[in-house]
Amino acid sequence: MHKIIYLILFVSLVLGGYSLYCKSMSVFSSDESNREVVLILDTDIDSDVDDVGTLAMLHTLADEKIVKILGIVVTSDDVYAAQCVDAINHFYSRPDIPIGVEKDIELRHHSKYTKEISEEFDSDLGVGQKLEDATRLYRRLLTEQKDGAVVVVTVGHLTNLKNLLESKPDDISPLSGLELVERKVKLWSCMGGRFPEGKEANFYRPDPQSTVVCVENWSGPVVFAGWEIGNDIITGGEYLKSSLPIHHPVRRGYQLYNDFQGRQSWDQAALLYAVFPTSPYWSIEDKGLCLVAADGSNRWEKGLMRNHGYLIPRMPVDKISQKLDELMVGVYKADDN
Numbered sequence: 259m260h261k262i263i264y265l266i267l268f269v270s271l272v273l274g275g276y277s278l279y280c281k282s283m284s285v286f287s288s289d290e291s292n293r294e295v296v297l298i299l300d301t302d303i304d305s306d307v308d309d310v311g312t313l314a315m316l317h318t319l320a321d322e323k324i325v326k327i328l329g330i331v332v333t334s335d336d337v338y339a340a341q342c343v344d345a346i347n348h349f350y351s352r353p354d355i356p357i358g359v360e361k362d363i364e365l366r367h368h369s370k371y372t373k374e375i376s377e378e379f380d381s382d383l384g385v386g387q388k389l390e391d392a393t394r395l396y397r398r399l400l401t402e403q404k405d406g407a408v409v410v411v412t413v414g415h416l417t418n419l420k421n422l423l424e425s426k427p428d429d430i431s432p433l434s435g436l437e438l439v440e441r442k443v444k445l446w447s448c449m450g451g452r453f454p455e456g457k458e459a460n461f462y463r464p465d466p467q468s469t470v471v472c473v474e475n476w477s478g479p480v481v482f483a484g485w486e487i488g489n490d491i492i493t494g495g496e497y498l499k500s501s502l503p504i505h506h507p508v509r510r511g512y513q514l515y516n517d518f519q520g521r522q523s524w525d526q527a528a529l530l531y532a533v534f535p536t537s538p539y540w541s542i543e544d545k546g547l548c549l550v551a552a553d554g555s556n557r558w559e560k561g562l563m564r565n566h567g568y569l570i571p572r573m574p575v576d577k578i579s580q581k582l583d584e585l586m587v588g589v590y591k592a593d594d595n
């Protein structure tokens with residue numbers, strides 16, 4: 259009898275150790291399987307157009323069953339931002355993707371494209387229509403998923419993510435926001451910061467305190483696609499113009515933004531990494547941690563470790579530009595990964 263108990267204990271210890279080993283190995287190399295990447299996109303779709311390109315990529319990857327889009331969090335004070343997202347989702351035949359917005363903020367119109375896309379393409383939403391509070395949407399979507407299943411991609415400032423982290427137990431979940439994130443999220447891919455040091459808009463404008471809170475309190479793996487990564491990757495030019503029909507919200511967005519002059523791909527880089535973390539697009543520096551100052555500037559502190567990493571160039575940027583441009587117009591080539 260004792261032998262059986264010892265055997266069970268031995269097997270439990272071996273399996274437990276193996277589980278820990280797998281967990282530690284998977285910090286920045288998560289999905290080796292063919293399962294869909296279950297993803298929440300948090301976007302400030304208004305000022306720049308790379309958010310539109312990122313949304314286009316997301317739908318292509320969903321069409322290929324590579325990504326399952328749980329929801330879109332809109333972190334923007336542009337009055338047409340959420341409606342623009344909804345119009346794009348409708349265009350890609352996904353009208354039911356939930357959209358969350360920050361509540362009780364003053365809205366204005368300052369985008370070059372959100373109003374036009376909202377008006378020229380079908381949407382269920384009226385301008386400024388009441389939408390789900392972003393914190394509640396985050397909490398609901400995370401609660402509904404299996405533990406360790408969710409990838410969060412932020413391509414804007416971090417106000418809504420901060421609100422999630424600071425949220426208390428409620429009617430959705432007995433867990434705090436921090437506990438929900440620890441339990442449900444396996445990776446945060448963040449377009450933000452400059453590395454190894456500098457100052458970048460998502461981190462410092464308009465809410466640097468949210469960056470400090472998120473980066474300091476996030477306990478799971480986070481990989482930063484810094485400004486310097488997407489800044490060299492130009493997309494949205496002639497290839498996109500000639501590949502998409504004239505009546506297409508993504509084509510319209512790039513037309514309105516700069517008439518297909520090409521634009522940097524800061525946000526698309528964060529999504530590409532999040533979906534294909536083991537692909538050879540970039541390497542990762544993970545021997546250190548990201549420190550954020552009160553003004554939103556950041557620097558990489560070597561030596562200390564805290565599940566932080568940042569992308570460093572590896573593959574030639576023209577190849578990544580081509581990959582992103584293709585994904586933005588609906589072309590997916592599996593052998594590139």
Ligand SMILES: [Ca+2]
Pocket residue numbers: 301302303306308309413414525
């Ligand atoms: Ca953005």
